[in-house]
Amino acid sequence: MSKLLSAFKLPDPGPALGMLAGHGATHWMIGVFYVLLPFVRESYGFSYLQIGWLLTSFEAGVLVFSLASGPVVDMTGRRVIFQVLALVIGGLAMAALTVSPDFTMFCLLAALIGGMTQFWHAPATAFLSFYYTSNWGYVVGLHGMGANIGEAVGPLIAGVVITATTGWFAIPAESWKMGALVPAVAAIIAAFILFIFLLPKDKHTDSEKPQGMSSKQYIDGFTGLLKDFGVMVLCCMMGIRSTAQLLVRTFVPLYMRDMMGASASLIGTVYAVMHVGGMIANPVGGVASDHFGRKPILVIALLAGTAIILGLTVVGNDVLFVVGIGCLGFTLYGTRPVTQSWILDMVPRNLHGTSVAVRSVIQSTFGLAAPPLGGWVADHYGLLTVFYGIAILLLLANALTFLVPEPEKHQAAE
Numbered sequence: 001m002s003k004l005l006s007a008f009k010l011p012d013p014g015p016a017l018g019m020l021a022g023h024g025a026t027h028w029m030i031g032v033f034y035v036l037l038p039f040v041r042e043s044y045g046f047s048y049l050q051i052g053w054l055l056t057s058f059e060a061g062v063l064v065f066s067l068a069s070g071p072v073v074d075m076t077g078r079r080v081i082f083q084v085l086a087l088v089i090g091g092l093a094m095a096a097l098t099v100s101p102d103f104t105m106f107c108l109l110a111a112l113i114g115g116m117t118q119f120w121h122a123p124a125t126a127f128l129s130f131y132y133t134s135n136w137g138y139v140v141g142l143h144g145m146g147a148n149i150g151e152a153v154g155p156l157i158a159g160v161v162i163t164a165t166t167g168w169f170a171i172p173a174e175s176w177k178m179g180a181l182v183p184a185v186a187a188i189i190a191a192f193i194l195f196i197f198l199l200p201k202d203k204h205t206d207s208e209k210p211q212g213m214s215s216k217q218y219i220d221g222f223t224g225l226l227k228d229f230g231v232m233v234l235c236c237m238m239g240i241r242s243t244a245q246l247l248v249r250t251f252v253p254l255y256m257r258d259m260m261g262a263s264a265s266l267i268g269t270v271y272a273v274m275h276v277g278g279m280i281a282n283p284v285g286g287v288a289s290d291h292f293g294r295k296p297i298l299v300i301a302l303l304a305g306t307a308i309i310l311g312l313t314v315v316g317n318d319v320l321f322v323v324g325i326g327c328l329g330f331t332l333y334g335t336r337p338v339t340q341s342w343i344l345d346m347v348p349r350n351l352h353g354t355s356v357a358v359r360s361v362i363q364s365t366f367g368l369a370a371p372p373l374g375g376w377v378a379d380h381y382g383l384l385t386v387f388y389g390i391a392i393l394l395l396l397a398n399a400l401t402f403l404v405p406e407p408e409k410h411q412a413a414e
Contacts (some may be wrong), residue, residue: 014132016142018198019124023081023146025190026117028183029094030149032158033058034249034270036097038257039162039176039264040106047253050103054110054377055250056368061111062118063364069122072352072359075218079123079130081203086123086190090116091187098177118360126353127202129344138345141286141337143280148333152275153341156185159268179264201282221351225358231346231407235359237400238339239366241302244393245332246367247374247386248274248309252325255383260318269324277326280334286337294342295406302398305331309391313384342404378411 037051046054057118075080100106124143132139158179165178225231256262256270281301289297308328315321340356347355374386 011074012131013199015201016128016139018194019143020127020146020149022087022190023143024150024186025087025183027122027147027150027185028154029090029113029150030117031154031271031275032179032183033094033110035158035253035264035268036156036176036179037250038253038267039179041254043105043138043174043176044103046103046373048378049372049376051250051254052372054103054106054342055246055371057107057110058114059246059371060365061115063361063368064111064114065359066122066364068355069119069220069353069360070222070359071127073123073353074163074221075215078139078202079353080194080199082123082200083127084195085122086119087115087194088192088405090190091184094180094187095150095184097180098115120355120362121360125340125344127198127354129245129352130347131201138290138337140282140340141283143283144286144333144336144340147280147336148275148277148279150275152272152279154186155268155270155271157182157288159263159265159271162268168180176264218354222354222358223346224353225347225355228346231343231355231358232354233400234339234343234346234404235362236366237357237397237404238343239331239363240393240397240400241339242363243366244305244369244390244397247370247390247393248328248332250371251374251378251383254378255359259383269286270322272352273322273326274329275333277329277331278336281330282337285334289338289341293406294338294345294406295401298338298342298401299351299398301331302314302340302394302401304405305335306391306394306398309387309394313387328388 005277040046040054041048046169053097058363069082073082078327090113093109093116097106097109097113100109128139134398160413161182162175162179166175168178169176206252253267253271256267262270285301305328308324312321312324312328315331343359344352374389377389378386
């Protein structure tokens, strides 16, 4: 028992908890953005296809800023300052949504929100691997738990705020604007906290060059990652899994609002339940993969996720639907620390920031076409058909998992 409990201990948990809080703020914005979509659709009269294009804009921002984040972090050697900037700019973009005049501006702001919330990840991963030299599965799991806390608490609060302020607006559907302001403020507060408490800890060791890597070193390392078969297959698998997750985030709130007639509070609650499942699964999945291997944990989780998605299409009871969403969150989000720590096992430590950028670019590339395609399918064949597509994507991701080599010795064991 003592050995099991020791797996959940860190020698200096403060920075990891700070990263958890900052990550929570970024995903608070993401979670609320998705919950707002049904109400934005009502307010502006957007079609499902247009909602899909909004999500494509979001993913385009993720793609562009992913390309920049790896080089910026690895070549400058700076980490926390970029996380602070990502939180501030993302928060301001979230606030600007409330005064967006048309669809084009919505798309531009969605791209900026997606880009900034993604830009957080490369410096965060680089900082964690710089500060902690072992138990990466658990450390990444804690970081991932912050995302689930943000995406659980944020939509829940947004749902309550939207419901409570409905009478404040001439058009009730526009109460979503108040729900958008809360995560904007939270992100800016989190940025201030990181600036004060974690920036002083972002110091280079004696063996590290303060200026980071040279451009030639970076290009050589980057091209080396692109030539690594195992890394590329793992990134493709992560891209397919994240596309399935993206479709779940997008179409579960739309399904609940349009098919079940759910209120903002209920949608926020269901979204919260999904991420509570993920919050529990993140550290558990990370520790399990540290001790039992990345591949077996990932295969089990993806198979379970496929079964749950198919089960949701035939559930006729609201309570069972909520329980199923919670289980789906446990399986889908529980894979995140497994895949992220797996890629850290496979690449040199000085390229950890770049490895995040590479897999994020691939994930975004996969995700660009998925939302409008899902919207088109929903417009023509119904929302349930989208769920069948999600199940197929999870099966494909599982098949690719078997092609990825398992490192013989994990960092946690060194």
